[in-house]
Amino acid sequence: MGGSKRITMKDVAREAGVAPGTVSRVVNGIPVGKSYQRSVEKAIEKLDYHINRQAQALRSNQNNFVEVILPNLYNPFYSTLADCLGRELTRHSQQMLMCLTRGDPDLEQACMLLPQQQPVNGVICLTDHSDLRIPNDIPIVSIDRLLGPGIPCITSDDYSGGYLAAQKLMNNGCKSLAFLRAGSSLPNETDKRWGGFMYACTDAGVSFESMCVHEDAFSSEFEDFLRAHLHDGHLDFDGLFCATVLLAHQIRNILLRMKLSVPQDVQIIGYGGVKCFSGQEFCCSTIVRPVEEMAQLCVDLILQTSPKLFSCSFQLPVYYAFGGTTNQ
Amino acid sequence: MGGSKRITMKDVAREAGVAPGTVSRVVNGIPVGKSYQRSVEKAIEKLDYHINRQAQALRSNQNNFVEVILPNLYNPFYSTLADCLGRELTRHSQQMLMCLTRGDPDLEQACMLLPQQQPVNGVICLTDHSDLRIPNDIPIVSIDRLLGPGIPCITSDDYSGGYLAAQKLMNNGCKSLAFLRAGSSLPNETDKRWGGFMYACTDAGVSFESMCVHEDAFSSEFEDFLRAHLHDGHLDFDGLFCATVLLAHQIRNILLRMKLSVPQDVQIIGYGGVKCFSGQEFCCSTIVRPVEEMAQLCVDLILQTSPKLFSCSFQLPVYYAFGGTTNQ
């Protein structure tokens, strides 16, 4: 079944009574004699010919793939990012080669080295481990992680974001703050959020704590931490800044279980600004990262040939958005 | 910059003092003389040679791409699906060619016809429009949509899901139910959820209503509908079944704005079972679709050569899970 072999330019050429080269010209929009044009087009239609991009890519040494490396697609920040990248790549007639690493260093390395075998126009990546071998001679942009010198990193101004969060909480009347984060101990963007937060608190003379937990066994450790700070139904903190929206959401659930109400007893700000369920509303008050603009910049950098801007890194501005877990 | 041209088998062959064919054999694990083996391996290492999959695919007429067509990646059901598909494809050494259609019929058609130009091993798709031209001679599986005769459709047992939802609400004490949905009026899986729901209600003699709204201007219409059914702070319904978890989430917010408490005043069950924020917990009580198993089945069907099962469609079982918006 399905034995019909692929129609090639040769077939079209034979059908139209012209040379293969002429067919190629027609397909590629290169001017050709009026009558040739028509007979070739007719033959293409009759045979239902379609060009073979595999062969085209090999011969012309040009392809239309861009590799996107992400840890996963269930984290809403990653999936939002992937969605925006997909839209942007489509706008540029590029196919998105999606590689998920699950945070596995070996898989990350394999994905990063894929272009050595599979020609692509560039790599857009967000990896967890930073000691990766990087392929040469191919445009790479990294999101949120400093991969190495000469590799542009697109991120948001997370220091200001942390500062903004602390400021907002304090303006909302909070007197005792805490910063909560989960994740790798490798230096990354989250540190800056903490830095900006800490600076704002210190500057204003407001007391604060921080709590970091390893990826796994997530919420239980946070619950222990919070319960340890609960005295007579009253929490030591009245303002929490969570390193991600995901975490903010979990913390909120923990607080509800502890019979604390949000935002009356405790105000929460999450970081990231992704909307759960693609809804119109944010599901917690949040510092919003400009995901769309970040994706756009990534694609522009990868596809532009001019290496001018390619050596810089970029910090895009963030802003605060109300989402129900703060007074305003 | 970057002028170093690609290392090919020829280069390796020259370096090792053997014929290109021998290099190919070594690369492909075909037995070769001991000494040849070693010299070729040494040359490969020295030159840092990597095979060109583009050429390999052209020549051998085999590639390792699978196209995945989805409307977007911000809807958590789609992104969860994409995540599972990605994991499964990696397990089978396949690359995921991700195409997002935004529900645009033209883009959907273009994506569907991509394999005519870009050779792939198969297509896994979830499209919104059903009158699409389908490419021949290539494995296709559809998720949730009946694309046409002979094209296998992977879905979950949504009729039972609807039945289950109604039953659960009634068991929890609800006396007056409503089914809420948004989306296209094209016949699809959502109809079955409604069908099963209706059957269960009728069977038990419990009154019910249904409300369908077009994709856009979402929540406002639902809010109008619910407010029209609000009398003296009391809603006509005490149990709501929402066609998606996304919708359930929005409805919950509307109810909260109306000063109704969930699940005390109104119980809600959403459909789909995706977890917002990849958390361990469901964010509403829900009928869970076996996304992981669906993805696994899709990939297995696409990659298996035996056409035995390929003509069937599959309905995977669903189950209920508590998520806080019902009594239990």
Next chain:
DNA sequence: TTGTATGCGTTATCAT
């Protein structure tokens, strides 16, 4: 302007 012929990097079919 159009046809001819070569090569992209690989695999497979031949002889050797």
Next chain:
DNA sequence: ATGATAACGCATACAA
């Protein structure tokens, strides 16, 4: 078992 060579489908330099 290995080397030479053709072919996959296309693009292009060159000749006509």
